[in-house]
Amino acid sequence: xxxxxxxxxxxxxxxxxxxxxxxxxxxIYGIFDIINMTQGTFFMIGAFAAYFxxxxxxxxxxxxIPLAMVITGIIGILVERSSVRTLRGQHAIVFLxxxxxxxxxxxxxxxxxxxATARQLASPFSPEPVVLLxxxxxxxxxxxxxxxxxxxxxxxxxxxxxxxxxxxxxxxxDQNTAALMGIDVNRVFIITFGLGAALSAAAGVLxxxxxxxxPLMGHLTLIKAFIVVIMGGMGNITGAFYCGLILGVAExxxxxxxxxxxxxxxxxxxxxxxxxxxxxxLLGKGGLR
Amino acid sequence: xxxxRYVFHVILGILILALPLIFSSTYARHILVSSGIFTLLCLxxxxxxxxxxxxxxxxxxxxxxxxxxxxxxxxxxGTNFWHxxxxxxxxxxxxxxxxxxPSLRLRGPYFAIVTxxxxxxxxxxxxxxxxxxxxxxxxxxxxxxxxxxxxxxxxTFNQELKWYYLVAAICAxxxxxxxxxxxxxxxxxxxxxxxxxxxxxxxxxxxFKWKMMAFVVGAMMGGMAGCVYAHYYNIVSPDLVGFYxxxxxxxxxxxxxxxxxxxxxxxxxxxxxxxxxxxAAKTMRLVLFGVIMxxxxxxxxxxxxxxxxxxxxxxxxxx
Numbered sequence: 001x002x003x004x005x006x007x008x009x010x011x012x013x014x015x016x017x018x019x020x021x022x023x024x025x026x027x028i029y030g031i032f033d034i035i036n037m038t039q040g041t042f043f044m045i046g047a048f049a050a051y052f053x054x055x056x057x058x059x060x061x062x063x064x065i066p067l068a069m070v071i072t073g074i075i076g077i078l079v080e081r082s083s084v085r086t087l088r089g090q091h092a093i094v095f096l097x098x099x100x101x102x103x104x105x106x107x108x109x110x111x112x113x114x115x116a117t118a119r120q121l122a123s124p125f126s127p128e129p130v131v132l133l134x135x136x137x138x139x140x141x142x143x144x145x146x147x148x149x150x151x152x153x154x155x156x157x158x159x160x161x162x163x164x165x166x167x168x169x170x171x172x173x174d175q176n177t178a179a180l181m182g183i184d185v186n187r188v189f190i191i192t193f194g195l196g197a198a199l200s201a202a203a204g205v206l207x208x209x210x211x212x213x214x215p216l217m218g219h220l221t222l223i224k225a226f227i228v229v230i231m232g233g234m235g236n237i238t239g240a241f242y243c244g245l246i247l248g249v250a251e252x253x254x255x256x257x258x259x260x261x262x263x264x265x266x267x268x269x270x271x272x273x274x275x276x277x278x279x280x281x282l283l284g285k286g287g288l289r
Numbered sequence: 290x291x292x293x294r295y296v297f298h299v300i301l302g303i304l305i306l307a308l309p310l311i312f313s314s315t316y317a318r319h320i321l322v323s324s325g326i327f328t329l330l331c332l333x334x335x336x337x338x339x340x341x342x343x344x345x346x347x348x349x350x351x352x353x354x355x356x357x358x359x360x361x362x363x364x365x366x367g368t369n370f371w372h373x374x375x376x377x378x379x380x381x382x383x384x385x386x387x388x389x390x391p392s393l394r395l396r397g398p399y400f401a402i403v404t405x406x407x408x409x410x411x412x413x414x415x416x417x418x419x420x421x422x423x424x425x426x427x428x429x430x431x432x433x434x435x436x437x438x439x440x441x442x443x444x445t446f447n448q449e450l451k452w453y454y455l456v457a458a459i460c461a462x463x464x465x466x467x468x469x470x471x472x473x474x475x476x477x478x479x480x481x482x483x484x485x486x487x488x489x490x491x492x493x494x495x496x497f498k499w500k501m502m503a504f505v506v507g508a509m510m511g512g513m514a515g516c517v518y519a520h521y522y523n524i525v526s527p528d529l530v531g532f533y534x535x536x537x538x539x540x541x542x543x544x545x546x547x548x549x550x551x552x553x554x555x556x557x558x559x560x561x562x563x564x565x566x567x568x569a570a571k572t573m574r575l576v577l578f579g580v581i582m583x584x585x586x587x588x589x590x591x592x593x594x595x596x597x598x599x600x601x602x603x604x605x606x607x608x
Contacts, residue, residue, distance in 0.1 A: 035398045086587050092397050093344050098586045099542060104536045105579025112572040157394055219532065224408060226402050261417040268406040276391050 001133045003165075007256040008249060013141045013210075015157040015248020016148040020203040021221055022228035023155060024196035030172045030235030031192040034095035036077055037103045037252045039200050039225055040218025044110065046201020047208045052209065053120050061124040063120070065147070068205045069198035076197025077190050085189065102219075110215035121208030144206045151202060151240055159237065164191055172235065220264065227271040309453045318449035324561035326518050327406030330534075331541045332463045333555035338539075339548035340471060342483030343393070343500060344401040346535060347408030350388070351381040351508040353530035355515025360428040360525040368384030370446075371486065373410035373516040380507050381512025389504040393497060393509070408530050417528040427526030430517050452521055459517065460554070463510055468550055470506070479503055483548065492583045536575060540582040548590025556595045 023041045049068040053059045059067065083098040083180040125139035159165035171188045179185045202220075204213075211217070228247050232239025247267050254266040309318050327598045329390020334348050358380045359373025368376070392403040415422050422428070434455075436444040446452055470476055478499040481489035519525045528534075537560065559583075564574040589596060 016510065061335060075345070083583055083587070093342075093401070094586060094590075096344065096398055096401055098583055100536070100539070101579045101582030103579070104532075105576050105583065108572045108575035108579065112576065114572070203344065222406070227406075230399070230402070265410050265413050269409050271406055272391065272403060275395060275399060 003256055004253075005133060005135045009135050009137060009245035011249030011252030012245055013145055013248070014207075015245040016145055016152075017203045017207050018221075018224050018228050019241045019244025020206075021200045021225040022150050022232070022244050023152060023237055024199035025225045026229045026232065026235055026237060026240045027155075027168075027192055027199075028160070028196040029229065031168060031188065031275045032095070034084065034092055034099070034280060035226075036079075036084075036193075036196065037096060037099040038076075038106065038223065039196065040220075040222030041103050041106045042072050042076060042197040042200035042205040042218075044107065044213075044215060044218040044220045045075060045120065045204070046198075047213045048110065048114070048215075049201065050205040050208055051119055051213055054122060061122070064085075065202060065205050071200050072201030073194035073198040076193045079197070080189060080193035084193070088211075103222075107215055107218065114215055116214060116216075118212035118214045120212055121205070123209035126155065127232075135140070138210075140209050144210070148206060151199070156237060161166065164188070168192060223264075225268060227267045230268050230271055231274050244283065293447065298599045305457060306454075309450050310466055318453055319386050320562055320565050322452045322456055322521060323451055324451065324558045325460055326514055326521065327541060327557040327561055328460050328554050329456070329463060329514035330511055330538050331545065331557045332460070332467055333514065334538050335542050335547065335549075335553045336467065336470075336479075336510070337500075338542055339546075340476065340479040340483060341500050341503045342486075342548075343362075343504075345504065345507075346401040346539075347388070347403040347404035347406070347530075348507070348511060349534035349538060350404075350408040350411050351385060351511030352515040352518070352534060353415065353525075353527070354384055355381045355412065355512030356519040356525040356529050357428075357513065358386045358421065358514070359516045360431050361422070364428055365429055369432070370516070371469070373520070375513040375514035378509035379512075381515070382509040384404070385505040385508025386501070389501050389508075389527040393500045393504060405535075408535075412527055412530045412601070415530065422527075425527055426522050427528075429524045431523045434520055438594070446520075456517060462480070464550065464554075466506070466510075471550065473497065477500065480548075482586075492538040497506070533564060533571075533575070536578055536582075538576045540585075542592075543582060544585045544589070545594055546594030549594040552592050552594035559593070 021039060021043055023035060024042070028034065028036045028039075043147060046068045049071045050061070050064040053064040053067055054061055079099070079102060083102050087094055087098055111182065123138075123140045125143065127138060128137045129138055130142070131137075159168060167178070167183045167188050169190070170181065170183055171185055173186060178188075205219075224247065228240055228244045231243035232241075247270070250270060251263050251266050255263040259264075309321055312318065312321065318428075330349070330352055333351070334345070337343050337345050337348070355377035359368070359370070360367035362373060362376060362579065388404060388407045392400055392407070395403055416425055418424070426497040434446045436442055446455055471479070478489070478494050481492075481494050482496050482499060486496055515525075515529065518529070542553050542554035543556070543562045544559065546552025560578065564577060567577075585592065591599070
């Protein structure tokens, strides 16, 4: 029972990170109808930004979260301008390849500048674990979960209720009609990409003190985010949230009860099964919701 | 016109045969052979990516499977290169069918990602099943191929020059297969699928069948390329199914020209030779690939081959 609870909690902690990255991916998908391969790169850039901010600029970890989000958001906007907007109107595969080119470029640039050595973001919390019902938890993990949950809640509110959020949903439904109704489509594009990048960066900063930071850390995250987005239905934010948690728990249970070496395979198998039997996602249809 | 074409082909053929004699250093010949191996891989990828318009991100999985087939065959059963040359494409083809059967029902990005997922799973198995595949250490000591007829011939492919002609012969075989497939009704079905899959299906093209054919033939080609790789480099490792090969082959096919016969060849040669010439480290090389891939997609969607056709079309035509 204790192993079960421990794995459940660990799974939820990693799962909400998957949710965060996947929501960024799914929002971009909902608006642009493209799969953004640089989502994992944003995750890495966010973590590195926070690392350098805290280490060399004396900025506290808490302040580094919004700052890293802003920096990565700006990079995200540059990505949109350079490799998405120039290709507008083309087939979805073209964007897959162009953002993949960008991903390869950015990641290997990071690799040649910073090297492959693993770094660790300093956590502001004491490493002493908190014991709850026999489950060991660090304060960093609690903070991570709460912070990520708040962010996801805010993003949902933003897209549901704010003016820009409504514009986003309008563009997601029909770009041309939205433009005719006076919505500045380009602004929506920029905000969406910036938001997607910032969410991914936040995930990177939150996970930074728990896992190592290295230039290729985004690969696996990207694949996990794909899995979550496909499970949840493309463009479905609520779906991405729940499925991120489901994936995290499934992996953690698989690692605890079956084989830790094949931890990453469970998610992939789930994804293949979902695509075969419920291609619209576990929670109904896609569309930005 | 026809005679000019003929002359052009003869000159090209002589040039290809003479290439390793012009570049006579071992290093230059090594580059020629490795670009040849990449050509094999790209020609296989081009069938699915160029002609049917699907994007199999996990394509290098077949390369890895082929390489591991012959490596494991050698280690456990004592097979040689020639066995591998048959077994690798057969096994890769079977896996191509097994992977293609579920994933070819999906389209566009979904297809790309599911094949990537399969590649990741194979990579995980190759890395973790240490007792069988030696994990990340890889399998070393795969011997060079030999032709031995007792009393008559005792020939070993132990120099780059010999390898060059072997790889060139296989390339020629691949090109012939590609050409005859593309020029037959199969190729027409593929192009119909690439241009508009729904329409093709509506007018009675059995899209799943033809896509599967392109995928399986491509997988077999990738498998054979893997076998050649394993015996040339004498070692295989799980990196063969990893991101490096995915990126490189995709960049090569895109820049060379998707859906053209010679495009992938151009791309493979260019992308192997230029980074070597620049003496770029592996990471800087990938940075370069990323940039070229991005710029190529934006400014040169038809690839080098398209560019050449374009220039040729603008030249004044002599009767």
